[in-house]
Structures are given as structure tokens and as C-alpha cells.
Amino acid sequence: MTSKQRNRLALALATAGALGVALLSPAAQAGADGVRPECPRSLDCDWVPAAYRQTGDPADKRTYGNYDTADRPDSNAVKFIVLHDTEVDYDTTLKIFQDPRNQTSAHYVVRSADGHVTQMVKNKDIAWQAGNWYLNTHSIGIEQEGFAAQGATWYTPEMYRSTARLVRHLAAKYDIPLDRQHILGHDGVPPTSAAGTRNMHWDPGPYWDWNRFMALLGRPTVPSAPRSSELVTVSADFDRNKQAFRDCEKGVDLPLQGSSAVPLRTEPSEEAPLFSDPGLHPDGSPGTNCAADWGSKISATQQAVVADRVPGWTAIWWYGQKAWFRSPHGVRVTTPTSGYVVKPRSGKAEVPVYGVAYPEKAEYPADFPKPAVGSPLAYTIEAGQAFPGGGEAPTGYYYAPTIDASEPYDHTYVRGDQKYVTVQIGHRIGFVRASDVDVVRARP
Known part of the structure; x- marks a missing residue:
């Protein structure tokens, strides 16, 4: 969470109705609306819906909270999982997501003391969690109770186990690779533009034990x-x-x-x-x-x-x-x-890196109200360099400016033909055009 979001904590009072799907785990506790969380059988889960209601004049954009409805993975693929920390306690986090004025949410919240999991946004819908709209539309966000600067105190064995069980379940359901180009910390999410780099997050921080966590996922180094x-x-x-x-x-x-x-x-x-x-x-x-x-x-x-x-x-x-x-x-x-590495194609002196994989402007319908196109980040891949990656990233933009789909193309996913691949450009991932690079086996 950003400091701006933390300053809103005192506002977290209201509860809201929610949409949901009945699902999986006999141990999972349904909410008052009878909805069961989307959890594996081995987890203690409950459903507490995040707020989704109008907070102002419908003519004003984004006067609602705290997520957008969609029909994933049919509308847009789920290809990433983003791990956060809450920067507040578990109870306060739930209240934040229940107040539509806060305009923030995650799909799940994991409690530190016992690893209990609360789902707050359906996985088919888009939580406002990653700080990058493209990643929001293609990811599931998991908040973990704790403070990044005090991580070793808050990140308990119970939390590691619960989060790992949840991630394994979600990765299997949505065919998400269990690697660090797809299982991200919030600190691994790129900005959408070069100007936004300074505003990106750093949780769960340097005290999240990634070796331990990836081993629990069945992917030890x-x-x-x-x-x-x-x-x-x-x-x-x-x-x-x-x-x-x-x-x-x-x-x-x-x-x-x-x-x-x-x-x-x-x-x-x-x-x-x-x-x-x-x-x-x-x-x-x-x-x-x-x-x-x-x-x-x-x-x-x-x-x-x-x-x-x-x-x-x-x-x-x-x-x-x-x-x-x-x-x-x-x-x-x-x-x-x-594994595979990404290198500039022969004849390319350098390759631009993007924080999104949006369609080209010409790929939007002629009357589309607000085409979104990517702009290069502050990084390039130069001839002679190579970076891990190569997995194809979905190319598309989900347009959802209002709560009730009242505009033309509202709640529409526009697919693009330009192919992108994911790279581990630095600590954060990025995306490069497939036509600019070769994806090859790393030299042994």
C-alpha cells in the first residue's frame, strides 16, 4: 500500500454487498450472502466482500470502489500473482477494502498469526492492487498481514504455508508458471510509464524469505x-x-x-x-x-x-x-x-522495454473512446546483453471507466495482435515486443 492509502485508514468503516461464486472447500466459511471463497481444500478461508458501489456522481469517473467486474479468464487471461503486505493489521485491512471511498482492494488477505485466508474480490473480477492497470487486469493480488520493514516479525510459518497453498491452487487453475517472472512481489511490478517509476511499491520487502516460499511452492532453487x-x-x-x-x-x-x-x-x-x-x-x-x-x-x-x-x-x-x-x-x-533468455534480434542496437503489453493504437476500434498504448520505460536491452524470460504476455487492454457499463465499449477487453514477451529486466519485470528479440536457450 502507498502512504496515501495508509492515510485513508481512518475512513474504513462501511461494509458493502458483493457478488460471488459458490465454490470449492467444505472448510471454507461462507459470508452472510452464502458465497464460499475460492480456496483449496487444505485452507481455512472465509468470504468477506470488498465494497462495490457508487460513491459520487456517476458522471464522474472512478466515483466507485473498490474493484472492477470482469469475466476472467474468458474476458482476459490471468497470468500473474502479486504478493503484497498490508502495512496495517488484518482487521484494519478488511475494513479498508470494505469502504468504497478507499478505492483499493486485493483478492485475498492472509492473517499473520494463524495463516487464515479471507477472500474479498472474486477471481473473475479485477482488484485494484498492483499500481499498474495492465497487471491488475491480468493478475490476482494477495495481501499478507504485516509491515515490510518488520517483515521477519510478521511473516510467520503459518503465513508462508497458507500463501503457498493458495498460490499453488491458483497457479494450477489458471496455468500460471511457478517462476519469479509470474509470481511477483509488489516490488516486482513495473510502472506503466517512465514517469511513474518513483511511485512504485517495495512490499513485501527485503525480509520476505523467497527461498523458503518458492520451496513451499515445490520450486526450490x-x-x-x-x-x-x-x-x-x-x-x-x-x-x-x-x-x-x-x-x-x-x-x-x-x-x-x-x-x-x-x-x-x-x-x-x-x-x-x-x-x-x-x-x-x-x-x-x-x-x-x-x-x-x-x-x-x-x-x-x-x-x-x-x-x-x-x-x-x-x-x-x-x-x-x-x-x-x-x-x-x-x-x-x-x-x-x-532456461530461456531474451536477446535483441540481429541488427537491433537496442530494444525498448515497456511496463504494459497494450495493443497498438491502430488495433482499437475507430470509435474507441480512449485507446491506451504503452510508452517505453527508462530501460533498454542493448546488443550483446541478455535477460531471463521469454514467456508470452497477453496483449490487451480492459476498458472499464464506470460501475454500470454505461458507456460504449465499457467493460470491454480489446485484444492486440502485437506479441510481447516477459523479461526480468532488473528487480521488476518488463515486456518487450517479440518482433524485437530472440528467445533462446541459455548457454550452459
Whole structure:
């Protein structure tokens, strides 16, 4: 959640009616409307509907909350799962999503103490959760009770287990790959434009144990390629990887503690500046150790392509540049991995990266009221570079400006023919046009 959303917490009072589908789990508790949550049988779940009602003059756009209706996956595919933290307690989170004035929601909320799961938005509908409309329309959002700066305190074994069971269930239902280009932290969601980079989120933060979580999903990091492989998975041990970051939003130094995050530098030296994300630092200033500055760190279970090696250090391609991290002899920081990488097609000096996969303007109906097209982010992939990825991203735009579908094309999904593929461009994913790149097997 953003600070703006947190400032709205006191407003969270109202409840609302809801739409739902009867489903799956005998253990799942139906809401007052008799709707059962969409949960696997092994989870303790209940249904508490988020608000969906008009809050102002219907002539004004977005005067309703807290989600949009759709008919997914028939209307638009579900291809990503986004993990958040709430930045408030569980009860307050439910109240926030029940107040339509807050204009925010997620499909599920997971309680810290016991891993109890509450569904608040049907999976067929679009929760307002990712801070990127394209990702909203193609993802399911899961809020986890806790505070990113205090993550190790709030992220309990019960929470990890419940979230993993839920993610496995959803991934199987919607055919979502169990990898870090599709199972995202909110910190992995890209902006929709270069100008929006500074407003993106950093939860669940550097204290979410991604090694542990991906192992619970049945995808532990194990070697699958020779040691010389150009593709690696960061696998720094959470408990041994002690890092000291700063909560720059509150001006507080965080204590030295276990972390999933590995700092990145501009040269193979502890004295070198931290890597500077060109989207976060367009003036070229150095990266920081702020927990929110994810451009200066890579997370465990994220993949990267090796750009160089010297004793004790490894360089990877990161946001279109080289970034270095310590890899001391005898300490497992990375694991060689087989898989696919994305490279500029022959003759392409550089390839633009986008935060959305929208149709081209010409692909919208001639009388479409507001065509949405992507603009390049602050990152490019240059000839000679490579990045993990290659999975096809759905191309389309869901237009939903009002609550009651009162406009032409309202609640309509416009599909595009331009194909995009997903790349792990840095800490956040991005999308590139398939016609600009080759997707090839990583060199062993």
C-alpha cells in the first residue's frame, strides 16, 4: 500500500454487498450472502466482500470502489500473482477494502498469526492492487498481514504455508508458471510509464524469505545447468545473508538481519557505489541502501544473466547495464540454471522495454473512446546483453471507466495482435515486443 492509502485508514468503516461464486472447500466459511471463497481444500478461508458501489456522481469517473467486474479468464487471461503486505493489521485491512471511498482492494488477505485466508474480490473480477492497470487486469493480488520493514516479525510459518497453498491452487487453475517472472512481489511490478517509476511499491520487502516460499511452492532453487551457465538463480541463504537497510520513508536505520536481498554495485568492490536504477535515479545519482530502492539489490530466487566474473565477484545484466555482487569462494550466492533468455534480434542496437503489453493504437476500434498504448520505460536491452524470460504476455487492454457499463465499449477487453514477451529486466519485470528479440536457450 502507498502512504496515501495508509492515510485513508481512518475512513474504513462501511461494509458493502458483493457478488460471488459458490465454490470449492467444505472448510471454507461462507459470508452472510452464502458465497464460499475460492480456496483449496487444505485452507481455512472465509468470504468477506470488498465494497462495490457508487460513491459520487456517476458522471464522474472512478466515483466507485473498490474493484472492477470482469469475466476472467474468458474476458482476459490471468497470468500473474502479486504478493503484497498490508502495512496495517488484518482487521484494519478488511475494513479498508470494505469502504468504497478507499478505492483499493486485493483478492485475498492472509492473517499473520494463524495463516487464515479471507477472500474479498472474486477471481473473475479485477482488484485494484498492483499500481499498474495492465497487471491488475491480468493478475490476482494477495495481501499478507504485516509491515515490510518488520517483515521477519510478521511473516510467520503459518503465513508462508497458507500463501503457498493458495498460490499453488491458483497457479494450477489458471496455468500460471511457478517462476519469479509470474509470481511477483509488489516490488516486482513495473510502472506503466517512465514517469511513474518513483511511485512504485517495495512490499513485501527485503525480509520476505523467497527461498523458503518458492520451496513451499515445490520450486526450490537447485542446480539445473553446468557451473559455467550464463543463467543463474540468486540463492543467498536468508538467515546467513545479513543485511542492514534503511527505511528512508521514515528515516530509520533497520537492524542487521537476515534478508533475501543481495546488494548490487557498479564495480567489483565494496567501496564502489550501489547500482543506480535509471528509472529511480534519472539524474544519475548513486543507488541507496533504502529498502524501497530495489534497483540497488537483487532478490533470492530471481534469475539473471552473467555478464562477467572476477574472483569473489559476479556481474549480471541489470536494467541494461552491468551490476556486481559479492560471490565469495565457498559461499553459495547463485545456482546455475537452465532456461530461456531474451536477446535483441540481429541488427537491433537496442530494444525498448515497456511496463504494459497494450495493443497498438491502430488495433482499437475507430470509435474507441480512449485507446491506451504503452510508452517505453527508462530501460533498454542493448546488443550483446541478455535477460531471463521469454514467456508470452497477453496483449490487451480492459476498458472499464464506470460501475454500470454505461458507456460504449465499457467493460470491454480489446485484444492486440502485437506479441510481447516477459523479461526480468532488473528487480521488476518488463515486456518487450517479440518482433524485437530472440528467445533462446541459455548457454550452459
